[in-house]
Amino acid sequence: MKPRTIVEKIWDSHVVAEKPGAPALLYIDLHLTHEVTSPQAFSTLRERGLKVRRPDLTIGTMDHSTPTTSRDLPMLDPIGKAQLDQMTQNCKDFGIRLYDLKTTKQGIVHVIGPEQGLTQPGMTIVCGDSHTATHGAFGALAFGIGTSQVGHVFATQCLLQTPSKSYAIRVEGALKPGVSAKDIILAVIARIGIGGGTGTVFEYLGSTIRSLSMEERMTICNMSIEGGARAGLVAPDDTTYQYISGREFAPKGADWDAALARWKQLPTDQGAQYAKELTLDAGALEPMVTFGTNPGMGIPISGAIPDPASVSDPIEKSDLIKALKYMDLEPGKLLQGHKIDVVFVGSCTNSRISDLRAAASVMKGRKVNPKVRMLVVPGSMQVKKQAEAEGLDKIFRDAGADFREAGCSMCLAMNGDQLEPGEYSVSTSNRNFEGRQGKGGRTFLASPLTAAASAVTGMVTDVRTLL
Amino acid sequence: MKFEKIESKIAVLPVDNIDTDQIIPARYLKSISKDGLGEGLFRDWRLNSDGTPKADFVLNKPEAKGAEILVTGDNFGCGSSREHAPWALVQSGIRAVISTSFADIFKGNALKNQLLPVVVPADAHAELLKSPWAVVKIDLSAQTVTLPSGRLVEFPIDSFAKQCLLEGVDELGYMLQQDAAIAAFEAKRVGSVDTLR
Numbered sequence: 001m002k003p004r005t006i007v008e009k010i011w012d013s014h015v016v017a018e019k020p021g022a023p024a025l026l027y028i029d030l031h032l033t034h035e036v037t038s039p040q041a042f043s044t045l046r047e048r049g050l051k052v053r054r055p056d057l058t059i060g061t062m063d064h065s066t067p068t069t070s071r072d073l074p075m076l077d078p079i080g081k082a083q084l085d086q087m088t089q090n091c092k093d094f095g096i097r098l099y100d101l102k103t104t105k106q107g108i109v110h111v112i113g114p115e116q117g118l119t120q121p122g123m124t125i126v127c128g129d130s131h132t133a134t135h136g137a138f139g140a141l142a143f144g145i146g147t148s149q150v151g152h153v154f155a156t157q158c159l160l161q162t163p164s165k166s167y168a169i170r171v172e173g174a175l176k177p178g179v180s181a182k183d184i185i186l187a188v189i190a191r192i193g194i195g196g197g198t199g200t201v202f203e204y205l206g207s208t209i210r211s212l213s214m215e216e217r218m219t220i221c222n223m224s225i226e227g228g229a230r231a232g233l234v235a236p237d238d239t240t241y242q243y244i245s246g247r248e249f250a251p252k253g254a255d256w257d258a259a260l261a262r263w264k265q266l267p268t269d270q271g272a273q274y275a276k277e278l279t280l281d282a283g284a285l286e287p288m289v290t291f292g293t294n295p296g297m298g299i300p301i302s303g304a305i306p307d308p309a310s311v312s313d314p315i316e317k318s319d320l321i322k323a324l325k326y327m328d329l330e331p332g333k334l335l336q337g338h339k340i341d342v343v344f345v346g347s348c349t350n351s352r353i354s355d356l357r358a359a360a361s362v363m364k365g366r367k368v369n370p371k372v373r374m375l376v377v378p379g380s381m382q383v384k385k386q387a388e389a390e391g392l393d394k395i396f397r398d399a400g401a402d403f404r405e406a407g408c409s410m411c412l413a414m415n416g417d418q419l420e421p422g423e424y425s426v427s428t429s430n431r432n433f434e435g436r437q438g439k440g441g442r443t444f445l446a447s448p449l450t451a452a453a454s455a456v457t458g459m460v461t462d463v464r465t466l467l
Numbered sequence: 468m469k470f471e472k473i474e475s476k477i478a479v480l481p482v483d484n485i486d487t488d489q490i491i492p493a494r495y496l497k498s499i500s501k502d503g504l505g506e507g508l509f510r511d512w513r514l515n516s517d518g519t520p521k522a523d524f525v526l527n528k529p530e531a532k533g534a535e536i537l538v539t540g541d542n543f544g545c546g547s548s549r550e551h552a553p554w555a556l557v558q559s560g561i562r563a564v565i566s567t568s569f570a571d572i573f574k575g576n577a578l579k580n581q582l583l584p585v586v587v588p589a590d591a592h593a594e595l596l597k598s599p600w601a602v603v604k605i606d607l608s609a610q611t612v613t614l615p616s617g618r619l620v621e622f623p624i625d626s627f628a629k630q631c632l633l634e635g636v637d638e639l640g641y642m643l644q645q646d647a648a649i650a651a652f653e654a655k656r657v658g659s660v661d662t663l664r
Contacts, residue, residue, distance in 0.1 A: 012560050014646070014649050015653040016649055017645055017648040019625060021626055021630075022627045023625070023627055025645055025648065025649070027649070027652055027656070028651075029659065029660070030660060036497070036549075037548070037549065037550070039498075039499035039500070040499070040500065040501055040550075043499075044498070044639070048639075050643075053588060053649075055660075055662070055663060056660075056661045056662055056663045056664075057660065057662065058662060058664045064493075064496075065497055077497075079497045079498075080497050082497075082499065083497050083498075083499055088498045094660075095663070097662045097663055117660075118660050118662065120658075120660070122658075128544065128548060128550075129548060130547050130548040130572060143570055144548040145548060145572070145575075146549075146552060146575060146576035146579065147549035147550040147576075148576065148579040148580070148638075148639075149575070149579075151639060152638065152639055152642055154651060155642070155643065156639075156642045156643060156645075156646075157649065157653075158642060158645075158649060160627070160638060160641075160642065162625070174608070178600075187663060194484055194542065194545055195484065195541060195542035195545065195568060195570070198542065198568060198570065198571060225572075228570065228571075229543065230544065230571050230572070245606070249660045249661075249662070251658065255658075258658070259658050259659075260543065262657070262658060294484050294486065294545075296484075300639070315481055315482070315483050315540045315541070316483065318481070318482075319482060319483050319484065319540070322482070357510055398599075412488075412493045412547075413493060413494070414493045414494065414496060414497065421516065423571055426495060431486075431488070431546060431547075433486045433488040433489065433512050433546060434488070435488065435489075436488050436493075436513065438509055439494075439516070440511075464632060
């Protein structure tokens with residue numbers, strides 16, 4: 001048999017039907033839904049008199065429009081509340097399990113899937129959310145879809161799909177202190193550009209990736225879309241199996257043994273072909289930070305802000321000028337030392353317990369700079385509980401940070417947590433697009449370590465100076 | 468609905484990597500219907516903070532009235548998967564976007580909403596960028612764009628998506644017809660979560 005990549009193996013085992021002249025019908029093992037991209041799909045079901053075919057393979061949560069203030073307070077935003085109420089009604093009407101604001105399992109859709117053991121190797125996983133690739137950390141083929149497709153999966157548990165090519169991203173060597181998984185993925189995107197992976201699925205390989213924890217792998221896979229890829233994944237290994245074992249929805253007993261035997265067949269065969277390859281030396285990486293208005297506009301923390309004069313392509317040049325104008329930054333200068341107003345630790349990229357531990361390790365015994373507002377938003381209520389059990393909440397609060405309830409929060413500023421026009425943030429989220437964190441707001445993307453260090457000093461900071 | 472030929476002047480927005488947060492900001496995503504999303508289209512590029520139009524934004528120019536084709540830079544529609552982006556474009560009268568490349572999810576979403584993503588070669592793109600408000604013809608059946616110079620360039624499109632657009636095929640209906648194949652697949656599936664247990 002021809003050697004296959006893990007992506008090809010997952011694809012082959014999920015094709016329901018293939019007709020000439022049409023995309024394949026691909027079976028979906030797990031459908032994650034949230035309040036923002038599902039209501040119009042539920043409306044389609046109602047209009048056409050359809051049911052959700054497999055509610056047992058579907059899960060709902062509330063995250064995007066969700067307040068991160070105390071759950072005892074009434075929700076102030078009537079439109080956001082209407083969206084959450086609609087989600088409750090939809091899940092009730094169609095028999096879907098929902099982790100709403102009253103449950104202890106609510107959280108960001110890409111945090112709770114792995115946390116509950118729903119995310120497993122070899123699965124096809126979709127969600128009406130572009131960061132669905134997060135689940136690829138487990139060796140699943142996981143990708144974001146639009147609302148029409150959310151409706152397709154509700155009604156048929158399938159999607160019409162054409163296969164993607166595999167793009168090997170190899171990361172080799174040991175990371176230096178102060179450099180983390182977030183810096184790896186920001187460096188990859190800075191290298192290939194935000195359209196560099198279009199039409200492909202990233203497979204992350206190499207000794208560095210193998211040495212990373214599941215949460216670190218999730219951070220990397222999460223931002224695959226920021227490199228243009230539909231999905232990104234890491235073949236499963238013992239780290240993966242250890243993480244899954246014992247979680248609520250993980251297979252148990254004989255089912256576990258059978259699952260493990262299947263999962264061990266997943267890694268890419270020797271000799272399988274990749275459409276593209278990139279190799280990165282982890283040992284040469286510094287903490288990364290973005291300066292511009294897309295995630296590909298990133299530089300090492302010691303680097304200078306690029307100069308449009310050195311760019312030849314006319315549109316690229318005008319885009320860089322436009323980005324620097326929006327960010328109000330001067331070419332050639334260091335970003336390090338630039339003053340900031342807000343620090344956000346959170347989002348499906350960096351809101352897990354290890355992210356909070358990393359930020360807390362810098363904050364411990366230090367204070368948030370008086371000119372800075374710092375928000376720490378756990379990715380799920382389970383992460384929050386764990387953080388409290390470890391006393392991390394106390395470290396953040398003692399430092400003067402705001403430790404909040406779970407949700408997407410200031411990553412996309414749908415819930416009232418947002419930047420004011422002109423404010424600068426260092427954010428552990430995934431997008432620095434114009435206005436992403438609030439109209440007129442300006443975002444520097446970075447790791448939890450860099451974010452915490454910057455909160456202390458009140459400016460973009462190389463965390464290695466505080467270690 | 469069947470997709471017809473388009474003959475329209477082009478509005479040119481020569482920016483690469485226009486993300487869906489720019490096409491429609493997240494604060495317009497709280498709606499539970501598809502109605503009224505046109506109001507959010509390019510909201511922060513189109514309007515000042517006091518709600519007055521920005522005179523230099525392409526879709527605010529008097530010539531933009533009636534333009535059904537938008538010409539943009541590379542990698543249009545990157546970022547968030549929000550289908551609100553094509554909904555907002557269509558509700559504002561845009562029927563085709565011409566670029567050198569599109570982000571995958573946006574392209575898929577557009578095709579499901581009668582919005583045609585047209586990829587043209589760099590030289591044709593360069594001609595279009597230099598010809599704001601010129602009239603361009605798009606023939607989906609022939610997969611051609613007639614440039615302002617009269618030159619004809621071909622564009623690629625997935626054959627199934629093309630058929631769906633031209634014949635108004637309902638994709639969900641097509642999928643539901645394959646119920647027997649889906650049931651047969653489900654009968655053989657191994658290893659599954661049960662979220663309802």
